[in-house]
Amino acid sequence: MTEDDPTNKMAKIFVWLAWLIALGLLMFFFEDVLDKQYNPNAQPEMRLTSQGKAEVTLVQNRHGHYVTNGTINEMPVTFLLDTGATELSIPAHIADNLGLQASGSYRVQTANGSITVYKTLVEQLSLGNIILYNVAAHINPAMQSDQILLGMSALKRVEFRQTGKQLILREQ
Incomplete structure (x- = not known):
């Protein structure tokens, strides 16, 4: 050959x-x-407690963060839980896709410095079987990520506790 x-x-x-x-x-x-x-929580573990309250259990990812899928106004999104964030912080490109309306600007201090964000209101937010209504949020034009920071404006409306590498969220 x-x-x-x-x-x-x-x-x-x-x-x-x-x-x-x-x-x-x-x-x-x-x-x-x-x-x-x-994102080990693409399909978060959900249950109802004996008192009939919705409960979601999240597992830490390999970086030690809690990342999970959820919805905003019934549209799928990915959340990064951040107890250091005052509000739900939505990157501008995601806010555009969700059709969120800005209603005024203000300055916030972030890990990357002071920036201008725009006030908005999320009518419905869900994490597994936990549903929150009328959650204060801001649209962050400086964020380029594809995750939404799930800050305290949402987290203060649920009970949460960490055990080992799990975070358990329960409706109040």
């Missing part, structure tokens, strides 16, 4: 295709693994 033999060329092409497919499958598999490590 020579280098110019058509069957030799076809064999090389199939070997390359097999390697590309294998790499693609590995990327697909590990992307899913990494997503689960970042």
